[in-house]
Every structure is written in C-alpha cells, then in structure tokens.
Amino acid sequence: DAGVTQSPTHLIKTRGQQVTLRCSPKSGHDTVSWYQQALGQGPQFIFQYYEEEERQRGNFPDRFSGHQYPNYSSELNVNALLLGDSALYLCASSLFGEFGELFFGEGSRLTVL
C-alpha cells in the first residue's frame, strides 16, 4: 500500500522562476493539502483540494496555486519565486470526512537562490 509520494525530493531555483511540485495521495484517499515548512518551524497550511477544487486556503499570496486531477493527484505551483519561499513543502492526504487520519509525504525541499 503506497503512502503519500512527492516529487521532486530536492530542487534549486533562482529568484523570479516558477516551480511545480507534485503529490500522489495515499491509496484510497481523495483529499490533498499542501504545507510549507520553513527551517526550524512547524508546517504552515497553504491550501486543500477536494473534488478538483480548492476548498480552503491559508494565508499565502496568489503566487501559490494548485491543481487536483481526477485521479486525486495534485500539483503545487509557485510563481515569481522569492528567497523566502525556500522551505520544505509537504503534501498530506486523507479521505474526506475522516477526522482521525492525515498522512504526509517526505516533502520537496526547495532552495531559492
């Protein structure tokens, strides 16, 4: 039973570039959310996708956008990268309505130079 998988695991970009991160949820899960974790801090919620729509959004600018596909996989896009976007980006999945389960992937570590 595959868990949450993310790609790429590491990447380096320069300021102003755009990046796309990918996530496949755990088998049987239909809801995906994205988190940003800066060094030394706890994760911060970016947004959540269910039924291919953004359902909730945290306090992040419009440069952060996403998508969910019919197979429940998801992408996180960040435009016009800033140095402060350097972080570990974590994807989490669950089954809609199940309150006791939220599983994370290993994350994509983004470095912006």
Added chain:
Amino acid sequence: AQKITQTQPGMFVQEKEAVTLDCTYDTSDQSYGLFWYKQPSSGEMIFLIYQGSYDEQNATEGRYSLNFQKARKSANLVISASQLGDSAMYFCAMRDTDYGGATNKLIFGTGTLLAVQP
C-alpha cells in the same frame, strides 16, 4: 483562534526509559482533534497518534500514548521504552475548527527535539 504550545525545545532521554512530551492547546470549541507527528531528519512527517475531544479513552498506538486532560487543555505524548530510532522532532497539532468539519488544516506547535541516548 486555536493555538498549540510546546514549551520544551529539546529533551534528552536514556534508551529504554519513558519520556513525556508536553503539549497544551487553546480553543473555544467543544469538538476538536489533536495529532502528534514525528519528523526525523529526512523530513517526512510521520503520523503517530490522534485524539478526538469526545473520545472517552486516551489514545494509544503501540509504544505511544496520549495523556489527554481536557480540563487542563493538555495532550501530552508519552513514549514508553525509548529507542535510538525515536530521536527526531515531535510536533503536536490541532485541526482548525474555524472551517467546520473535514478540513485538513492543522495548526502546529513549534516542536520538541528528542534525543535518545544509549
């Protein structure tokens, strides 16, 4: 708004001993959920245990148990028989109830770095 407080930046424990990691929370809601995650240096957030506010029993998962004291708004994680592989960052988190049910928005504490010594 909800808040999670973890007051122990770092903890040491001897192998095979038990350790308690503290977590207090602040919410005005009656229905809420609390999570504990382990994050090793690899970065993955590993789900450990969940406690719902209406659960009558304290949650347990193998060597992990949650000491849930609702009146004191605390949800401490107890790890029994510590192992070297338990060395990691541990986060307490609460589901954000401002969105009603079925949200994956968790509010995390600042974490506790646990070091297990042989």
